[in-house]
Amino acid sequence: MSHHVAVVGAGLIGRAWAIVFARAGFDVALTDVSADALAKAGETIEASVYDLVTAGLVQNAGFTTQIRYESELGAALAGASYVQECGPEILPAKQALFAELEAASTPDTILASSTSGILASDFAAGLAHPERCLVAHPVNPPYLIPLVELVPAPATDPAVVERARALIEAAGQVPITVHQEITGFVLNRLQGAMLNEAMRLVGGGYVSADDLDNTVKHGLGLRWSFMGPLETIDLNAPGGIADYAARYGPLYAGMAESQAQAPDWSESAIAELEHARRERLPATELAERQAWRDRRLMALAAHKRDMDNTDPEN
């Protein structure tokens, strides 16, 4: 079945969503209030897709013909069963945009926001049909990192969550469902737990910023790139996760007490981190390193695709 979707907002995230949906064979309408942004989007998308072809992640760039560029919101939403909103992260702006999306669509159209921080309860509160609204938060860039967090509001219809989950899966992504609204959703809460402990350990003088990163990229992060933290501990004791928790649960519960201490995000702590990072990588080389990161992500995506094909659980 071919899906018709609209992507509202042609910035970094909107363009990436357009690639994801078109790559999966969907019909995609991309729109933006800025005619200039929309006019430039095609070229940027072609460049990103060229990189994917070069990395062997897609066979050719032909699928970009499935993206049409619409300057009018109404024309973009016509016939779409799913709308991916990628507007500014400002609550009143999002509320106004969702009112426009509601006016331009039928009540059974799913309206999903890419927001990383605003709750559907807040941006959809004033709508006549909030039951078809939810958050579908991607990781940047979604054509390389498949996770999408679906976060319904209490008002969201459970059937809408199921339809959104099926559509995100059909798009080749990996949806998770966050059952109750919570600040940071799940991904950024886990990242926050990690960063907050990193701030305590680096700020407290236990370890350098560089060695902290080494601990993850040459240690912890290896298994986590193909198993989660729970499967990791399930396989780390002879009797599985219950056996592991009986052995090490008290250790982690004890750690939680010292991890309850507020991490230091003060200006001076940040200045020290900035100093450590700039010694490792001058500010002038940030852009080049970001391009390196994207090449590594592409190579890892190709590696994982090949390996996942041999994983009996997939």
Place this chain on the structure above:
Amino acid sequence: MSHHVAVVGAGLIGRAWAIVFARAGFDVALTDVSADALAKAGETIEASVYDLVTAGLVQNAGFTTQIRYESELGAALAGASYVQECGPEILPAKQALFAELEAASTPDTILASSTSGILASDFAAGLAHPERCLVAHPVNPPYLIPLVELVPAPATDPAVVERARALIEAAGQVPITVHQEITGFVLNRLQGAMLNEAMRLVGGGYVSADDLDNTVKHGLGLRWSFMGPLETIDLNAPGGIADYAARYGPLYAGMAESQAQAPDWSESAIAELEHARRERLPATELAERQAWRDRRLMALAAHKRDMDNTDPEN
């Protein structure tokens, strides 16, 4: 320069260290109080090395001839400049073993423990020369996961830490230095921060155990397998880590308040996790899945080796 090292304890970790050191061209003496364990160690080591050859991680198994099996501690330690202790994780047993290691070695021999939880302050307290003792904590298995945490006690000579760091690097591993003793060192504190938040989110009904693992293996864990969490955020804002912290520091500091709540490691919470994992993977298939994990780790190690060769920072 060829290093002469002794590995004391021929269990899982001791055998893995023997492989690491021999692979790097070191002369290795492996010893164990159990003649039976020592007699079986060679065969198990050959099997592990066969897997490494098959995965293309080493060219051939010839280096195992550099491991000699010594039933007497004194013979194993003769001529060794570095001892890697891999005995039981029981404080009195470790103290007794370190007294034996001290008696059988010259005072300039480095005595390093593989312990994941006992501090050098505790196991080396009664020695005449505690200044050459420290923790060198590997991740299992160290021939696939290169990180080694070096954790000196206040009594440890800084020159010993530097010598240990150089030797661990020469062995092809990645050492980090933990400057002050702390429960769980760095790696398990970061893992603990992650697991404690996982317990809060799964236990609180926000997300299923399966979706929590998906969030990491299809999201967060990808970048962390080749960058640390600090480099990740350094590259996630136009102006680097200080820019990122200015934008999102308050969000993470705010999260830290709710993450100060004690995670639930109760028997009923663990029983729910166990149920979720056993639905995904029956207990009878744990061993098979562990073998799959090791194959994935080997493939990832090969992938990272190839990619790291192109990383200008390495």
